[in-house]
């Protein structure tokens with residue numbers, strides 16, 4: 693037998709709190725749907741890896757510079773051309789920020805490809821998720837990572853692209869090691885950074901090469917950009933992941 697339950701009329705003064713709670717619940721729901729998610733299980737814990745022996749720059753912005761400025765010099769187009777990014781490829785934009793590369797990679801790899809837009813800042817990812825939804829980019833997965841672990845699915849990525857963010861990675865050895873299982877056979881890691889001290893939001897190329905070599909990566913290409921102020925370095929991964937305890941951090945003579 694169905695029972696009809698009649699709601700009690702609200703006593704004067706109780707209506708507003710109920711509305712406030714309802715508003716709060718809706719707000720939370722909105723925030724939850726915009727919240728970034730981890731798309732893969734955790735890798736090796738952070739405390740197993742050594743820390744870098746040089747300054748790590750603070751996270752201060754979700755973009756390197758304005759998209760107009762970057763488009764004027766055709767930055768993303770040039771980088772995608774140098775890396776041979778093709779329709780159907782899967783690319784991870786690690787440290788995606790506001791998504792300058794995410795949007796352009798999405799267009800380049802097309803419906804048969806995939807872009808993992810990964811970052812560690814939930815606020816940045818919430819904004820990026822809204823941007824991706826507004827543009828209807830169905831081939832983009834927005835993913836929350838950790839400073840030592842990009843948390844990407846196994847064998848999901850042809851190219852991992854790290855743009856103007858390497859110097860901000862608190863745990864570069866952990867991130868590079870935990871990235872390995874996500875790389876497909878033939879996968880590459882491409883790092884774009886300014887040629888200056890890590891404390892000045894760049895990475896000297898020799899330091900970068902040393903830190904990647906410490907995890908077993910091999911540099912296979914180096915492209916000076918913007919008259920040498922910036923560079924794109926490309927690496928292939930080791931066949932065997934290194935034991936975290938065997939990683940020896942590099943000394944950087946140039947960083948202050």
Ligand SMILES: C[S@@+](CC[C@H](N)C(=O)[O-])C[C@H]1O[C@@H](n2cnc3c(N)ncnc32)[C@H](O)[C@@H]1O
Pocket residue numbers: 751753754755756757786787788789790791792793810811812813816837838839840854855856857860861862863867
């Ligand atoms: C200067 S912004 C660059 C954003 C974008 N790649 C660009 O070129 O405009 C650096 C980004 O790297 C992110 N980041 C810093 N450390 C990170 C880490 N360990 N893993 C993933 N992202 C990180 C920051 O949250 C920030 O969004």
